[in-house]
Amino acid sequence: MSDASQDDSSVLGKRERGEDEPNGMSDEIGPPPADVNQDESDEDVGPMPMPAGAPGTTKKKRKVLPHERVYLEHLPSADQYYKSFMHRDALNFCVMTKTGFLITTSVDGHLKLWKKQDTGIEFVKHFRAHSSPIVGVSASADGQLFASISEDGSAKVFDVMNFDMINMFNLDYRPVACCYVHKRGQAQGLLAMRSSDQGSGTIRIYDARGDGKPLAVVDKLHRYPVHLMAYSDRFDTVISADENGFVEFWEPTEPFELPKKVPGMWKYKSTTDLYEFKKTKSVPTCITLSPDSSSFVTFSLPDRFIRIFSFITGKMTRKYDESLTAIQEMQQAGTTAYRVDDMEFGRRLALERELELPEADGRIPAMWSNAIWDESGAFVIYPTLLGIKVVNTVTNKVVRLMGKDEAVRFMNLALYQGAPAKKGFTTLAMAASANPILANKEARDPTLFCTGYKKQRFFLFTRSEPEDSKVSDRDVFNEKPTREEQSIATATITNKGGPSPLASSAVIHTTVGDIHIRLFPKQAPKAVENFVGHARSGYFEGVIFHRVIAKFMIQTGDPLGDGTGGTSIWGRDFEDEFSDDLRHDRPYTVSMANAGPNTNGSQFFITTTATPWLDKKHSIFGRVFSGLEVVHEIENVKVNKMEKPLEDIKIVNIDVD
Missing domain, CATH: 2.130.10.10 (YVTN repeat-like/Quinoprotein amine dehydrogenase)
Incomplete structure (x- = not known):
């Protein structure tokens, strides 16, 4: 991979306030996008295309496959x-x-x-x-x-x-x-x-x-x-x-x-x-x-x-x-x-x-x-x-x-x-x-x-x-597990303990609509507890979506609104929680933003496409099941060079259940 690709979007580092970065860019808390667009010069360099109507410009008829x-x-x-x-x-x-x-x-x-x-x-x-x-x-x-x-x-x-x-x-x-x-x-x-x-x-x-x-x-x-x-x-x-x-x-x-x-x-x-x-x-x-x-x-x-x-x-x-x-x-x-x-x-x-x-x-x-x-x-x-x-x-x-x-x-x-x-003989009544x-x-x-x-x-x-x-x-288990798989599963169940008393769903009320999330307290108990705690205390009220990248994700949860702030309900960073049951294999996945391993605070993001390269890097604690159009409306807003929306989109409050 070339050095040119190592810009801010591919660095999982927490941004220091006031610290200058090359090209006016800064490190942020959050996932690296799959593609980074770079500005190009408007000037044309190189040979110009042949003028219309010049000899040899007759286009060949494109082949078409009927039906x-x-x-x-x-x-x-x-x-x-x-x-x-x-x-x-x-x-x-x-x-x-x-x-x-x-x-x-x-x-x-x-x-x-x-x-x-x-x-x-x-x-x-x-x-x-x-x-x-x-x-x-x-x-x-x-x-x-x-x-x-x-x-x-x-x-x-x-x-x-x-x-x-x-x-x-x-x-x-x-x-x-x-x-x-x-x-x-x-x-x-x-x-x-x-x-x-x-x-x-x-x-x-x-x-x-x-x-x-x-x-x-x-x-x-x-x-x-x-x-x-x-x-x-x-x-x-x-x-x-x-x-x-x-x-x-x-x-x-x-x-x-x-x-x-x-x-x-x-x-x-x-x-x-x-x-x-x-x-x-x-x-x-x-x-x-x-x-x-x-x-x-x-x-x-x-x-x-x-x-x-x-x-x-x-x-x-x-x-x-x-x-x-x-x-x-x-x-x-x-x-x-x-x-x-x-x-x-x-x-x-x-x-x-x-x-x-x-x-x-x-x-x-x-x-x-x-x-x-x-x-x-x-x-x-x-x-x-x-x-x-x-x-x-x-x-x-x-x-x-x-x-x-x-x-x-x-x-x-x-x-x-x-x-x-x-289906055999079809009557007029059957057809109608x-x-x-x-x-x-x-x-x-x-x-x-x-x-x-x-x-x-x-x-x-x-x-x-x-x-x-x-x-x-979608992954059907039609084979009996081996002894090794059984021992691993037993150990996993033992570690998980009894049922979680945490909330199982939440509704993020934003200035453009509601986003309904299904939470995963068994797979990510600390991330869910942190999210629910902040939601009930009103921590997220008025917080903006500070980082939006089309065809990738929308990020929020920073009370400072610039990607540098936010702490957990415990006042310190908490560890990552990865589960084999949850992957970034589909859009609308809700995950913790971080600045590296075990640096989770309050910021989180919602993906708008499958992002498999984020597996084992960001803790998944939820998935959007309703309000998908709201997610895409936020995804498609105009942003500046820092990927921040030109017009603020805020979280009004979050209801948990």
């Missing part, structure tokens, strides 16, 4: 994940089948089946499938079969519709990739697997319901170990990639060559862009075909590029640079899809570098990342440092960025866009009744399922934001 709004209505749109569910260990894969089943796997070899419901998902079955980490999974084109392979040399085959494991192989090698390579409705389920114990690119094809003996061996396609395969049901073609960056197309039947029955299919690789990975010395980590198999998208390492290729011509049609260098330059220039605070950006950048480091088992965590398509084939969805991007491949624009404020690095994605439930039950049957519930780096949970993004009153309910 884009309709497509976007069938995609998740929430900024925050709606629910999350647990495994006992970190997850690595999530797969959505054509039959509406979600399958999640974790590194401890466990596998879970979930069924998509009209709203949300329902747990179906849990398999302790492998004794070693799962390294590869595949679902058949018709969604009837699913396979998983493990480092212990085992392969398991599942009948998805009947929730049953129907076959298992004990291989004499360690597999690293698997893929179903049979068409829909084909009686024999063909499963292709590749070994890591050989220096060659040999691929073996098995009958998924057979005895574990290979039906065919493909050993003339690749000279280097194959680590990735994808199958096109429409063209009956397999796309495979090896660890040296070579990509091959082949039919899963003898003689395992480039398909000749596909109209317009390329014949010579020299006419395609499939050498792109070899040229850039990169390796694809995923190959995902569009719903109609007309295109496929890849993500590659170490260059971190998203590439889209035409299946028929092999030409590269789109390329998006997601490299760390590019993101750093855009962050510095302020042209990213979402501007992140410099400290938070540095943390995320360090995490991205960690993703490229091999783990103890030799696997690189970034290899779990993938890119997927929506049902229209017009949008590509993939996880990045900034969040989950939804890119319109026709207009080349990021149309959505989900999870940008979540403290999770999302990795492996799966998308559900199923059709609404059939505006019955919400009937309307719900026609409503879709598009859901994006995501794993997270080193997370024992998978996350669901829908078109609904999590309810603020039920924030703790």
Whole structure:
């Protein structure tokens, strides 16, 4: 992080009265904002733009995706994940089948089946499938079969519709990739697997319901170990990639060559862009075909590029640079899809570098990342440092960025866009009744399922934001706690003691309206006691909101009105109170302002957006549940260079209950 970013807003120091600071700025009590605007000169320096009407100024017609709004209505749109569910260990894969089943796997070899419901998902079955980490999974084109392979040399085959494991192989090698390579409705389920114990690119094809003996061996396609395969049901073609960056197309039947029955299919690789990975010395980590198999998208390492290729011509049609260098330059220039605070950006950048480091088992965590398509084939969805991007491949624009404020690095994605439930015959009276039950049957519930780096949970993004009153309910505890977790919880309960007699809510009456706050006396007893004590004594009456930063927070509680004053009800600073139950993961969080660790007095602030970089730095003791419009009205007032409103906004008094 550059030295230029170390201004007053990033310093948690208490301001000394009368002390001069560089640039007329002073240290304050309060949280650092995520972005600091700096004044720019009004003078233009550099070349002037070409005059209007000059030769060469004719603008190209922008490409437009017809019915884009309709497509976007069938995609998740929430900024925050709606629910999350647990495994006992970190997850690595999530797969959505054509039959509406979600399958999640974790590194401890466990596998879970979930069924998509009209709203949300329902747990179906849990398999302790492998004794070693799962390294590869595949679902058949018709969604009837699913396979998983493990480092212990085992392969398991599942009948998805009947929730049953129907076959298992004990291989004499360690597999690293698997893929179903049979068409829909084909009686024999063909499963292709590749070994890591050989220096060659040999691929073996098995009958998924057979005895574990290979039906065919493909050993003339690749000279280097194959680590990735994808199958096109429409063209009956397999796309495979090896660890040296070579990509091959082949039919899963003898003689395992480039398909000749596909109209317009390329014949010579020299006419395609499939050498792109070899040229850039990169390796694809995923190959995902569009719903109609007309295109496929890849993500590659170490260059971190998203590439889209035409299946028929092999030409590269789109390329998006997601490299760390590019993101750093855009962050510095302020042209990213979402501007992140410099400290938070540095943390995320360090995490991205960690993703490229091999783990103890030799696997690189970034290899779990993938890119997927929506049902229209017009949008590509993939996880990045900034969040989950939804890119319109026709207009080349990021149309959505989900999870940008979540403290999770999302990795492996799966998308559900199923059709609404059939409601049968509709009468004229039913159509005119505006019955919400009937309307719900026609409503879709598009859901994006995501794993997270080193997370024992998978996350669901829908078109609904999590309810603020039920924030703790969005993380479902569907697994029994371990002995270690039980001991920690017991110790925590013992330390908390009995129920708190403190107030549980408060109403801040201001000159522009009322703000209703729900207090957390169990998680932050001292902060709540201090706030309630000051409120009942009239300490806050007439106090102004002295620091207001749009899209960040509003701060008050200083009787001096300049950010330098205020004491606790005990006449001294009191310690911080941090709880794992409360995070700055959403707006309207009420926290103590401070000048460093354990320096809480009387000042507090209300956030207007998610501010995860403040976790474990500022004590959360409340959350606004009503009067949100008042918070935003204060947030949007005009302020001076010291971030103080030009017109005073005062606290009239505070009622507590």
